[in-house]
Amino acid sequence: MVKNHPQMMNNPHVTSPVGGFDVWRVRQEFPILKETVYGKPLVYLDSAATSQKPQRVMDAMSHFFLRENANVHRGVHYLSERATEAYENARVKVARFLNAKHANEIIFVRGTTEAVNLVAATFGKAQVGPGDEVLITAMEHHSNIVPWQMLCQEKGAHLRVTPINDAGELILSEMERLIGPKTKLVAVTHISNVLGTINPIQEIVKMAHAKGAPVFVDGAQAAPHLPIDVQALDCDFYAISGHKMYGPTGIGTLYGKREWLDAMPPYQGGGDMILSVSFEKTVYNKPPNKFEAGTPNMAGAVGMAAAIDFVMDVEHHSLVTHEHDVLAYGMAALSTFPGLRLIGTASAKSGVISFVLDDIHPHDIGTILDREGIAIRTGHHCAQPLMNRFGLPATARASLACYNTRHDIDALMAGLAKVREVFR
Amino acid sequence: MNDELRNLYQEVVIDHSKQPRNFRKLTDATCSAEGYNPLCGDQLTLYVKLTNEVIDDIGFTGSGCAISKASASLMTAALKGKKQQEALMLFNQVHILLTEGPNGRVPPDTLGKLAVLSGVWEFPMRVKCATLAWHTLRNALEGKEIPVSTE
Ligand SMILES: Cc1ncc(COP(=O)(O)O)c(C=O)c1O
Numbered sequence: 001m002v003k004n005h006p007q008m009m010n011n012p013h014v015t016s017p018v019g020g021f022d023v024w025r026v027r028q029e030f031p032i033l034k035e036t037v038y039g040k041p042l043v044y045l046d047s048a049a050t051s052q053k054p055q056r057v058m059d060a061m062s063h064f065f066l067r068e069n070a071n072v073h074r075g076v077h078y079l080s081e082r083a084t085e086a087y088e089n090a091r092v093k094v095a096r097f098l099n100a101k102h103a104n105e106i107i108f109v110r111g112t113t114e115a116v117n118l119v120a121a122t123f124g125k126a127q128v129g130p131g132d133e134v135l136i137t138a139m140e141h142h143s144n145i146v147p148w149q150m151l152c153q154e155k156g157a158h159l160r161v162t163p164i165n166d167a168g169e170l171i172l173s174e175m176e177r178l179i180g181p182k183t184k185l186v187a188v189t190h191i192s193n194v195l196g197t198i199n200p201i202q203e204i205v206k207m208a209h210a211k212g213a214p215v216f217v218d219g220a221q222a223a224p225h226l227p228i229d230v231q232a233l234d235c236d237f238y239a240i241s242g243h244k245m246y247g248p249t250g251i252g253t254l255y256g257k258r259e260w261l262d263a264m265p266p267y268q269g270g271g272d273m274i275l276s277v278s279f280e281k282t283v284y285n286k287p288p289n290k291f292e293a294g295t296p297n298m299a300g301a302v303g304m305a306a307a308i309d310f311v312m313d314v315e316h317h318s319l320v321t322h323e324h325d326v327l328a329y330g331m332a333a334l335s336t337f338p339g340l341r342l343i344g345t346a347s348a349k350s351g352v353i354s355f356v357l358d359d360i361h362p363h364d365i366g367t368i369l370d371r372e373g374i375a376i377r378t379g380h381h382c383a384q385p386l387m388n389r390f391g392l393p394a395t396a397r398a399s400l401a402c403y404n405t406r407h408d409i410d411a412l413m414a415g416l417a418k419v420r421e422v423f424r
Numbered sequence: 425m426n427d428e429l430r431n432l433y434q435e436v437v438i439d440h441s442k443q444p445r446n447f448r449k450l451t452d453a454t455c456s457a458e459g460y461n462p463l464c465g466d467q468l469t470l471y472v473k474l475t476n477e478v479i480d481d482i483g484f485t486g487s488g489c490a491i492s493k494a495s496a497s498l499m500t501a502a503l504k505g506k507k508q509q510e511a512l513m514l515f516n517q518v519h520i521l522l523t524e525g526p527n528g529r530v531p532p533d534t535l536g537k538l539a540v541l542s543g544v545w546e547f548p549m550r551v552k553c554a555t556l557a558w559h560t561l562r563n564a565l566e567g568k569e570i571p572v573s574t575e
Contacts, residue, residue, distance in 0.1 A: 038426075360490075361464070361487075361488065361489035361490060362464070362489075363463075363464035363466075363489035363491075363550075363553065364433075364489050364490045364491070367429075367432070367547060367549075367550060368429060368433075371426055371428065371429050378464060379463060379464050379465055380465045384465075387465070393465040393466075393467065393487050393488075394464060394465040422429065422433045422438070423433075423438060423490075
């Protein structure tokens with residue numbers, strides 16, 4: 001237990017760590033949390049945009065640059081071997097994290113956005129034709145909408161959308177009705193970045209597979225919060241971003257079932273994705289290399305592996321319990337704030353609290369909170385169709401990670417009182 | 425509340441954001457334009473009625489943050505009866521005020537009521553909110569079809 005943490009001293013809520021999870025020890029791993037903003041202690045409630053990074057992630061990356069840097073898969077020399085090993089170990093780590101059957105089902109990409117685009121450009125190119133359908137949902141991030149829209153436009157296919165109810169939950173009976181013989185893919189987010197809704201992926205996959213449709217899961221928001229088992233989910237694709245799960249930016253992975261990866265055409269052309277090249281004919285490499293043209297983000301992969309170590313070190317059950325405690329505390333507190341309306345009240349919900357406050361624009365809320373040292377996100381959160389569904393131009397969003405405490409919620413409540421004062 | 429916030433959200437600004445002036449569509453507009461601020465989702469449509477290059481009437485509709493609404497409201501109030509060229513020159517002055525603040529090249533007291541926007545300069549992220557209406561005005565006057573975006 002930390003002895004001299006200033007916030008802990010005057011925090012009435014911290015008695016014993018929730019479920020064996022010591023949040024004050026976890027906070028020690030994140031140097032940035034000690035920063036002050038405009039003279040106030042930083043209250044970081046924007047982890048759904050990007051999480052903060054523990055020291056060990058930065059250490060792992062600098063160790064790579066200091067001791068192991070060379071190009072991968074290319075040199076016979078010592079450093080190239082070390083670099084290749086570090087990179088491929090990271091792949092194995094991700095495979096274990098997602099419980100994939102084989103490490104070669106893991107493709108390194110820039111992030112979830114590139115993973116979606118990769119699947120659209122390879123699987124989509126091969127499988128989707130005129131008159132076919134791709135089914136998404138009303139709560140998708142733009143990155144799980146636009147690539148499918150572009151694909152459908154190019155192919156003369158149709159984009160279908162599963163509606164949601166007022167609490168922000170998928171209407172599964174509608175989804176079942178929308179999956180038909182022409183459905184070539186169902187693309188759905190595991191957790192909504194605006195509503196926090198946790199979608200029943202296992203059930204959705206069963207439903208889709210029963211009608212012969214494969215399923216792509218956007219796991220960007222799920223990876224830092226839920227234990228993920230792609231074999232148990234039985235999904236066909238699963239995408240994650242390193243930077244949302246305590247790792248660096250510019251790295252993420254796409255999981256794909258081996259059968260699909262073998263059948264899919266390559267993504268980009270270049271080095272590493274080939275076995276042999278002549279001007280007449282090129283023989284492509286096997287997955288995952290088939291989909292990884294060019295020198296990859298090696299330090300990023302190493303950082304992502306260190307982030308996975310961090311997440312796996314924190315006992316998952318107690319982490320989930322802790323995050324849920326702060327979420328429940330936050331939802332209860334905010335729901336008592338006069339004029340505040342919570343957006344996204346699903347029964348299965350992760351640490352995202354979206355809200356609007358009377359007719360005060362979220363952007364103004366964000367600016368005032370910022371001067372209190374509180375970082376939240378305001379705007380449409382890259383989900384304009386979802387905003388339209390709720391008839392809102394924007395929301396304010398406080399999002400949680402493992403290092404947030406009830407104290408952060410108290411700070412948010414105090415900040416909102418300041419907002420009220422300005423707009424009295 | 426800290427001083428910077430107080431300077432940003434001056435009473436006049438709050439007032440104009442809550443009760444924007446000229447908040448209406450003109451049925452006899454001679455030109456109009458749309459503006460977006462994708463960062464915060466601000467959207468406004470500006471209507472101008474020009475008679476012999478003079479702004480006879482001006483109005484706007486849309487939704488946005490307090491700063492963008494107040495700025496649009498203050499702008500419409502300031503521009504009625506102004507010549508087209510004068511309006512664009514005023515935009516230049518306002519832009520300098522927004523980016524340089526009260527001690528910049530444009531003394532606030534030369535801008536009448538628009539001076540209340542001088543607090544924006546301490547919030548660089550919000551300059552776009554305050555200039556949205558003005559950019560849209562320029563497009564309307566220049567007859568550009570493409571919606572302006574301040575991102
Ligand atoms: C649900 C969801 N999907 C996809 C993305 C895109 O992830 P990235 O920007 O890391 O590619 C995000 C975050 O921006 C997200 O929240």
